Amino acid sequence: MTVAEKADRTYDIIVWGASGFTGRIVVDYLHREYGNGNLSWAVAGRNPAKLESVVGSRDIPILTADSHDSESLNQLVQQTRVILTTVGPYARYGSELVAACAEHGTDYCDLTGESLWMREMITAHQDTARDSGARIVHTCGFDSIPSDIGVYFLQKEMQARHGVAARHIKYRTKAFKGGFSGGTIDSMMAMMEAGQKDPTLLKKLANPYLLNDNMRGADGPDRLSPYFDEDFNAWVGPFMMAAINTRVVRRSNELLGGVYGENFRYDEGSLTGTGPKGFLGATGIGVGSGLFAGLASLPITRRGLQKVLPKPGEGPTPEQQENGYFEIELRAKHPDDESKNLVANVKGDRDPGYGSTAKMIAESALALAHDDLPVAGGFWTPASAMGDALLERLPANAGVTFAIVE
Ligand SMILES: NC(=O)c1ccc[n+]([C@@H]2O[C@H](COP(=O)([O-])OP(=O)(O)OC[C@H]3O[C@@H](n4cnc5c(N)ncnc54)[C@H](OP(=O)(O)O)[C@@H]3O)[C@@H](O)[C@H]2O)c1
Incomplete structure (x- = not known):
């Protein structure tokens, strides 16, 4: 054509x-x-x-x-x-x-x-x-434009300012407000149902380079437990879209001819703050995600969830979309000079899942x-x-x- x-x-x-x-x-x-x-x-x-x-x-x-x-x-x-x-x-x-x-x-x-x-x-x-x-x-x-275009933007800036590719970029959600639609919940449930019927799919999903045709790199499995991130001076919990977004960013590196570098590393997480409150927040996200995945993968509890969550065609109200927003911070590490590290933010003026x-x-x-x-x-x-x-x-x-x- x-x-x-x-x-x-x-x-x-x-x-x-x-x-x-x-x-x-x-x-x-x-x-x-x-x-x-x-x-x-x-x-x-x-x-x-x-x-x-x-x-x-x-x-x-x-x-x-x-x-x-x-x-x-x-x-x-x-x-x-x-x-x-x-x-x-x-x-x-x-x-x-x-x-x-x-x-x-x-x-x-x-x-x-x-x-x-x-x-x-x-x-x-x-x-x-x-x-x-x-x-x-x-x-x-929302998956995966803020991640994929955010990394593309930050790598371009690193090249323009310092003539090199960042060796590692971290994406952390800082704040967001929004909700879920029935269609999204249906899609999540469909994935859990497939994983429960065929556990080998879960192993495939865990592959950090699932979407790459040939190129592999330095990244390992997604991090699911809470940890303190010195670069952000805050606790970090898992981010529910990370398993999709990270694969897309790694495929971009391959399709762009490896411009981010052969050993480029990329990960995502949710910032939850400092001190015991931050630790509890990060732990809560991990436990909550695990619980949802567990309930969604068993037929009987999945049916229960489907009764109380939005149905296909339903989702956040126009006011909730209008009042929604998101803010993400990305930090790029220069390969050998910390003083040349870069920080970027990605912001949206509507709820992430629907308005934006x-x-x-x-x-x-x-x-x-x-x-x-x-x-x-x-x-x-x-x-x-x-x-x-x-x-x-x-x-x-x-x-x-x-x-x-x-
Ligand atoms: N990536 C993201 O950030 C993001 C954000 C939002 C949504 N999503 C995804 O987008 C998808 C849609 O979500 P939603 O909440 O908009 O879903 P929804 O309200 O359930 O809408 C689904 C649409 O599919 C149509 N459809 C279903 N079966 C069909 C068929 N056999 N032939 C033609 N059309 C058919 C429905 O038509 P009828 O009206 O005739 O039933 C409806 O228009 C989901 O997979 C969700 O996960 C992703």
């Missing part, structure tokens, strides 16, 4: 899953910010009545297809340059769509955090996507549709496909900023 052939398609972007909780927020954002006629886009899903209620009186074309009907997906993806999909759990609903995009040279971005599924998709469709020119980019939401995520995936789709990106067909990460484009777009349009702390 040549650039000229892609340009002939009816739409720049189709939002697939527009009737879902996150899909609706994406639709509102695109309409509010880009609804002036310069963007040719449509919404799509399986239920026309639901899609009509999403669109309301707005002039947005509606298309229908079904996740498990490949013929309908083949027709859908050939009408657009980019598919933006919020239909998840992706391992349950997303495989045929990736196959269709890879086959027909359609660019694609999603919000998956299902790393085993990503590995499966890369292995199955990488060659087809390279041949057709389809650029497939997973993890274009919807803006991040929308800007990713726009970058794929309109920006001059340095990559051809294949399976990319946000940083490797559109690092520079997102460093411009996210602060300018999406309230997500990347800054060096001087």
